Amino acid sequence: xxxxxxxxxxxxxxxxxxxxxxxxxxxxxxxxxxxxxxxxxxxxxxxxxxxxxxxxxxxxxxxxxxxxxxxxxxxxxxxxxxxxxxxxxxxxxxxxxxxxxxxxxxxxxxxxxxxxxxxxxxxxxxxxxxxxxxxxxxxxxxxxxxxxxxxxxxxxxxxxxxxxxxxxxxxxxxxxxxxxxxxxxxxxxxxxxxxxxxxxxxxxxxxxxxxxxxxxxxxxxxxxxxxxxxxxxxxxxxxxxxxxxxxxxxxxxxxxxxxxxxxxxxxxxxxxxxxxxxxxxxxxxxxxxxxxxxxxxxxxxxxxxxxxxxxxxxxxxxxxxxxxxxxxxxxxxxxxxxxxxxxxxxxxxxxxxxxxxxxxxxxxxxxxxxxxxxxxxxxxxxxxxxxxxxxxxxxxxxxxxxxxxxxxxxxxxxxxxxxxxxxxxxxxxxxxxxxxxxxxxxxxxxxxxxxxxxxxxxxxxxxxxxxxxxxxxxxxx
Amino acid sequence: xxxxxxxxxxxxxxxxxxxxxxxxxxxxxxxxxxxxxxxxxxxxxxxxxxxxxxxxxxxxxxxxxxxxxxxxxxxxxxxxxxxxxxxxxxxxxxxxxxxxxxxxxxxxxxxxxxxxxxxxxxxxxxxxxxxxxxxxxxxxxxxxxxxxxxxxxxxxxxxxxxxxxxxxxxxxxxxxxxxxxxxxxxx
Numbered sequence: 001x002x003x004x005x006x007x008x009x010x011x012x013x014x015x016x017x018x019x020x021x022x023x024x025x026x027x028x029x030x031x032x033x034x035x036x037x038x039x040x041x042x043x044x045x046x047x048x049x050x051x052x053x054x055x056x057x058x059x060x061x062x063x064x065x066x067x068x069x070x071x072x073x074x075x076x077x078x079x080x081x082x083x084x085x086x087x088x089x090x091x092x093x094x095x096x097x098x099x100x101x102x103x104x105x106x107x108x109x110x111x112x113x114x115x116x117x118x119x120x121x122x123x124x125x126x127x128x129x130x131x132x133x134x135x136x137x138x139x140x141x142x143x144x145x146x147x148x149x150x151x152x153x154x155x156x157x158x159x160x161x162x163x164x165x166x167x168x169x170x171x172x173x174x175x176x177x178x179x180x181x182x183x184x185x186x187x188x189x190x191x192x193x194x195x196x197x198x199x200x201x202x203x204x205x206x207x208x209x210x211x212x213x214x215x216x217x218x219x220x221x222x223x224x225x226x227x228x229x230x231x232x233x234x235x236x237x238x239x240x241x242x243x244x245x246x247x248x249x250x251x252x253x254x255x256x257x258x259x260x261x262x263x264x265x266x267x268x269x270x271x272x273x274x275x276x277x278x279x280x281x282x283x284x285x286x287x288x289x290x291x292x293x294x295x296x297x298x299x300x301x302x303x304x305x306x307x308x309x310x311x312x313x314x315x316x317x318x319x320x321x322x323x324x325x326x327x328x329x330x331x332x333x334x335x336x337x338x339x340x341x342x343x344x345x346x347x348x349x350x351x352x353x354x355x356x357x358x359x360x361x362x363x364x365x366x367x368x369x370x371x372x373x374x375x376x377x378x379x380x381x382x383x384x385x386x387x388x389x390x391x392x393x394x395x396x397x398x399x400x401x402x403x404x405x406x407x408x409x410x411x412x413x414x415x416x417x418x419x420x421x422x423x424x425x426x427x428x429x430x431x432x433x434x435x436x437x438x439x440x441x442x443x444x445x446x447x448x449x450x451x452x453x454x455x456x457x458x459x460x461x462x463x464x465x466x467x468x469x470x471x472x473x474x475x476x477x
Numbered sequence: 478x479x480x481x482x483x484x485x486x487x488x489x490x491x492x493x494x495x496x497x498x499x500x501x502x503x504x505x506x507x508x509x510x511x512x513x514x515x516x517x518x519x520x521x522x523x524x525x526x527x528x529x530x531x532x533x534x535x536x537x538x539x540x541x542x543x544x545x546x547x548x549x550x551x552x553x554x555x556x557x558x559x560x561x562x563x564x565x566x567x568x569x570x571x572x573x574x575x576x577x578x579x580x581x582x583x584x585x586x587x588x589x590x591x592x593x594x595x596x597x598x599x600x601x602x603x604x605x606x607x608x609x610x611x612x613x614x615x616x617x618x619x620x621x622x623x624x625x626x627x628x629x630x631x632x633x634x635x636x637x638x639x640x641x642x643x644x645x646x647x648x649x650x651x652x653x654x655x656x657x658x659x660x661x662x663x664x
Binding site (some may be wrong): 010028031032035101110117153161162164165166167168171172176178179182183186187189190194197198200201213214217218219220221222224225226227228229230231232235236239241245250345409420450451452453455458 | 501520521522523524525526527528530531532535538539541542545556559560564565568570572573575579582583585586588589590592593595596597599600601602604606607609610611612614616617623624625626627628637642662
């Protein structure tokens with residue numbers, strides 16, 4: 001919690017509560033019980049965890065194998081051709097990096113807007129960002145052709161005497177993605193430090209106490225520590241916030257600064273950012289819905305969180321629909337026959353028409369469910385809708401990239417694109433790696449920002465508002 | 478908790494009396510009572526941030542922002558400088574006939590350099606400022622102190638004279654709701 005004028009905040013929060021539909025935290029027993037509950041997956045083995053971990057680990061092995069094939073045989077092992085020189089790999093890159101954006105949005109953006117409900121889910125969201133970025137950053141490197149020379153993209157004084165060309169958008173990507181990953185990691189770790197200290201102090205056995213003690217860096221929660229920590233953490237949030245906007249904007253410039261119809265468009269930066277947050281919100285929901293059930297977190301991840309995430313999906317989904325509309329309008333209004341052809345013939349009627357219509361339906365129609373409160377809190381609907389948006393956003397990246405490249409200016413150069421087994425393995429494998437890392441996170445890292453939830457719980461009590469007690473139906477954890 | 482054995486040459490510190498409180502309200506009451514009793518050197522240990530403490534303990538707002546600001550400026554200048562050196566000075570590159578010194582295209586890495594350096598400043602700055610990592614401190618030896626990261630709120634009352642039994646401070650702590658007090662200790 002980073003508020004300084006707590007009393008005035010409490011007042012404004014009380015006012016806000018009048019319009020809030022659900023409490024952001026139910027009456028959890030007490031701080032010690034809460035700590036033990038959140039930390040228990042770290043100390044006790046769960047039977048369901050190992051099979052999941054092994055399956056996702058096997059998929060991650062498939063990822064490594066497909067990477068090995070790419071290394072040895074080159075990009076020729078992918079389905080890419082000319083003119084579809086960017087295809088599945090860049091689709092995966094743009095999609096994964098977009099998914100990461102919602103994590104930063106939830107953890108950094110919402111802290112600055114003083115949205116206290118973020119406390120229960122920010123750790124999930126930030127971890128998702130990190131693991132999505134691990135995947136995202138691999139794809140452009142694999143696509144280099146000679147991936148072992150990836151360091152040529154970094155400006156270092158090489159004996160060759162040449163430098164990266166900073167007038168190209170690709171070194172911008174390198175700067176943006178590496179900065180984004182580093183800042184996300186620092187922000188995630190700094191937020192973890194007080195919770196790692198709690199894990200250290202609750203650890204059974206000296207070995208685990210030592211391991212968590214080392215990672216907790218000797219945090220003791222003194223008034224001096226909190227005083228500096230609070231400011232440093234908020235500043236990191238403030239620094240991460242423009243990254244939400246800038247990273248996907250820069251990624252979109254890879255496309256927008258070219259002249260290809262369907263890419264050459266000034267709407268691309270906001271269009272990409274909105275789509276990124278949208279797909280990431282779907283991913284956050286897909287992660288917290290099972291976690292909430294398995295780890296009995298319904299008292300701290302309440303209907304308020306689900307409803308708020310659904311509302312955010314409705315907002316970003318509507319902004320995305322508006323972007324689609326704008327793009328279509330401008331390509332018609334431009335009078336450019338190539339733009340017109342791409343938007344109104346090649347995409348809706350061309351070889352990838354099914355994917356185009358799937359994208360439109362999944363991304364625009366699905367969130368319309370969330371106008372209804374009942375839909376926003378129905379976990380089955382939420383999960384299904386998130387899955388649709390998750391897939392729909394991949395389709396969008398595919399349509400933007402392959403759907404534009406395979407029908408460029410010269411009909412004689414048109415070429416159909418189909419993925420190879422390596423492409424498919426890379427996508428499936430990257431999902432496996434993501435799940436592998438996320439399961440490892442659930443097993444070894446405090447999955448909820450304990451110190452923030454404790455503070456949130458205190459604030460709720462402070463408002464002297466009777467904390468609503470859940471109905472007994474299966475809510476007791 | 479003993480992670481690293483204390484050095485035998487450790488400088489003797491002022492002895493402190495400790496009190497353990499069950500709630501934030503009793504902690505704040507304890508601080509007020511101690512201040513009324515003339516104890517000014519206070520430090521608290523809490524499981525979460527309590528900004529209300531700053532005014533009571535006489536702590537000013539952290540100045541770490543200036544460090545972050547300076548780091549950000551350095552990162553910005555460095556990132557722009559690298560691009561200028563690389564593409565304008567050391568190896569002027571004609572890329573599609575665009576001007577060699579194309580400032581707009583340098584904006585993005587410059588911004589990223591700013592954010593990266595400022596973030597390093599915030600992260601490593603706060604650790605250096607707090608002298609972390611510090612895996613062992615004398616206070617870790619206090620029985621039950623680990624609750625400070627879970628659900629209890631501790632006050633360390635400093636400036637207890639060597640001949641003071643600390644009984645008065647302990648009494649104040651107990652009167653304001655402490656569930657446990659620790660006699661003057663070298664923590």
